[in-house]
Amino acid sequence: MVGDGAQLCLAAGADCGGEVDQDAPLALCERHLAAAADWSRRAEGVTDLLPSPCGVCGSRLGVRWPSGWLCAVCEWRYGDVPDGDLPRPRVDVVYYLRYADRVKIGTTADPRQRFAAIMHDEVLAFERGDRRRERARHEQFAPDRFARTEWFVLSDPIREHVATLGAGVVDPWELLLRWRSEALAAQG
Template sequence: MSLCALHVVAAYDWVAARDGATDVLPGVCLVCGSRVGVRYPSGWVCAVCEWRLGEVPDGEVAPPRVDVVYYARWRDRVKIGTSANPRRRLAVIPHDEVLAFERGGRLLEQRRHVEFAAARWPGGEWFRLDDDLARHVAELSAGEVDPWARYDRWRSEELARRG
């Protein structure tokens, strides 16, 4: 079906009003720092963490705590560790890329160390990226190009739960 320019624009506006239109945010998201948002007639929402643009997280509220198990690759090794602040933790660990995050704390980290013990380098939290570990990381990151986007979404969800 061919439409004239006027009707194409009308159809676009109808879909954008219903489903939103992804675009560059007019300002940075105050929760996760993203510059990509979804524009609705009622306002902007961050495309990464879904925080409403312009809403300021309450400064008196402690930042949300989200414990994660991280999988960070450095050369031919993968570190399986845990942190409540992975940005700060990974800033001091040599790594080439963050492969995935998994929501959980020390207990989950210990279970993963046992699960992948056959690939463990002696005396630490570093593992060879064998087929089992690669498959697990692929399952964790399925549908997510940037693991930090998932982490930011978890943080946003924790903020939303508070109020």
């Protein structure tokens, strides 16, 4: 029996008669809400832990689809093994390293190795690019540059540029991993 003022399930053609929870987002009983959620997962995927780390970027976060898993960071199909005979793709990046109130703007294809030789407090951002992009950034921020170096005052224009590069990016390293994964996928 349904209590006073309770709403009945409106599942089309189900003739369910089940009671709808007050907090339900739709006028469906628990059973029909669960069926709708299962249907939605087929189209939207479910974010969950991968069975083991991604073979490309090492992330544990994945999206489970009916057709299989994708890494949530680099979108590599879980279980696919990169061809070991192919050379690792080169992805050049312009990096922004903060040390105190200064920023180093440089370029590298191997940030971890490069950063080991540079004193810094924080990796602010990466952007795809080679020496030409680095030179363009040095020219763009020339008024804030320490003479004949790659170091700059952490000025408002630089802060704004770094914020633009980091929009929607929680960790700059994840962005670099995605670019490498894309380059690896493009290799075949």
